[in-house]
Amino acid sequence: MEGHITIQRKILEWEWYKDANTFRVFIHLLITANWKTGRFQGVEIERGQRATSYQMIASETGLTVKNVRTAIEHLKKTGELAVNRHPKFSVFTIKNYNLYQSTGSQPAYETAVNRQSTGSQPATIEERNKEINNNISSDEDICQNSAKNDIYITIRELYNSVCGSYPRLVKMSESRKKAIKARINAGYTVDDFKTLFEKAEASDFLKGKNSRDWRATFDWLICDRNMAKVLDGNYDKIKREVKANETEDACSVRLW
Secondary structure, eight states, X not given: OOOOOOOOGGGGGOTTTTOHHHHHHHHHHHHHSOSSOEEETTEEEOTTEEEEOHHHHHHHHTOOHHHHHHHHHHHHHTTSEEEEEOSSOXXXXXXXXXXXXXXXXXXXXXXXXXXXXXXXOOOOHHHHHHXXXXXXXXXXXXXXXXXXXXXXXXXXXXXXXXXXXXXXXXXXXXXXXXXXXXXXXXXXXXXXXXXXXXXXXXOTTTTTOSTXXXXXXXXXXXXXXXXXXXXXTTTTXXXXXXXXXXXXXXXXXXXX
């Protein structure tokens, strides 16, 4: 990508200069914003704006989505940036964009137009539309995958924080993710998993106080049939001993 922006040394005094993430996001949006007005998916995108998403900015800058959101909030708070949300993208507006586009006596806009006439001007809104359209589906996939991973991480941390009497869960294997996904698709929520773990931690029977010293595991708890029984209260403060001929559920895991 060719072209340039104008940044004065006075930026050294800017309050976000030493905040690496905020500075990076601002500069990135500054150099990727559209240099002339255009349209994208029926929305007018003016000079100094960019149609994109938090996930895409994270991908382009190497930051996390959380870091990008924090940086954007900083810039909005101090008046450098405005954000308008749309169903599939957001429009990020660099305020005072023209201050960064002047070079000497010739305004940067005129310089950009001249470069455009020679074919060297990069990425106007029209030129970027194709790129955004190509990336929008993958961007949505990234968002969906991120949300799924957040659920797995949340459930793992819930289990480790609540079920202190059980072995710590370290690896979220594909089989465990598959089981969790199946429970979520069946209508269970994160709160249901929290209740499941709280009941498991409160149950002496599930922690091994039974005639065979059997104890539940994470894999046993998230099995469909077992999760339902625990949530139904079948193991709440249970004091009976397992009968000699009683077999474990098909989803149970032997520890001996």
